[in-house]
Amino acid sequence: MRYSRLWVLCLLLASTEIGHAQENPLDLVHTPVPPAPAPKPVEAGAVTSRLSGRLRVDVNLVLVPMTVTDTLNRLVTGLEASNFEVYDNGTGQAIKSFSTEDAPVSIGIVFDLSGSMQSKFARARRALSEFMSTSNPLDEFFVVAFNDRPAVVVDYTSQVDDVEARMMMLRPENRTALVDAVYLGVDKLKQAKYDRKALLILSDGGDNRSRYTEAELRRVVREGDLQIYAIGIFDQYAPTHEEQMGPVMLNEMCEMTGGRMFRVLDVAELGDIATRISAELRNQYVVGYRPSEVKKDGNWRKLKVRLIPPPGFPELTVHYRQGYYAPSQ
Structure with a gap:
């Protein structure tokens, strides 16, 4: 603590x-409100670790936490990686990791x-x-x-x-x-x-x-x-x-x-x-992928997640981050 x-x-x-x-x-x-910093593009959802007090970013893996709800706004658990498709700037991505812990x-x-x-x-x-x-x-x-x-x-x-x-x-x-x-x-x-x-x-x-x-x-x-x-x-x-x-x-x-x-x-x-x-x-799903197109240009990259419900499920809604900034170098 x-x-x-x-x-x-x-x-x-x-x-x-x-x-x-x-x-x-x-x-x-x-606590005074901090001054507005100069933009420092950092990849959203990247895997991070602390070393010598500084933050290191693995820009090769993007992690996307998601929540799924049904038509009655109830939380839906128990889905698998095969129920999700992820698109990075419109391009479909291969899911490399999937977690519900x-x-x-x-x-x-x-x-x-x-x-x-x-x-x-x-x-x-x-x-x-x-x-x-x-x-x-x-x-x-x-x-x-x-x-x-x-x-x-x-x-x-x-x-x-x-x-x-x-x-x-x-x-x-x-x-x-x-x-x-x-x-x-x-x-x-x-x-x-x-x-x-x-x-x-x-x-x-x-x-x-x-x-x-x-x-x-x-x-x-x-x-x-x-x-x-x-x-x-x-x-x-x-x-x-x-x-x-x-x-x-x-x-x-x-x-x-x-x-x-x-x-x-x-x-x-x-x-x-x-x-x-x-x-x-x-009770969130976390999907990880390595972008098929890596451009270190610091630009905004739009995320889209498509949900494929299991047979017999009602219409489901997935809530996820809208995008992230690519690394600048």
């Missing part, structure tokens, strides 16, 4: 952006602490506890909480009690910097221990405070090797444009990475949905 460390409050950010003396609960462990995952939790979450906070916190308690015992977690700005409030840990104790100390208030929070979560996952990485977002609305744009967020999400799941606790009648666009943005982020967004109209459903997402992360 990694030890938790206390991040120092960034005084410069406080003086330039906050502009008032009102205490923010996230000031306790404030419950491998550990590094999971970032992006938790909304804006003022509109006050009536939903207790249930959302319990849903988070259920998600972690039903995950693989070896999974590691961190938590990015956000209102006016995001902060890492729990660093990497495999101890559910560490997360629950910290969440008990937080209170919802202020506005919603959702884009900045997801951006920080993606950046934090670069420090992950495991090859499999995921973000779980719990939020009830759109962004109205971030410094980063949605376009900048899309770029880092496409470059990252991760899946995004979201639990959207949206009001039935969203009064502002930002709240109306919140579900659209979250759904786009999820589909881009092969994850899914679950829309919640009744907060009593939160626990069941959180447990369901945990089950999906533990």
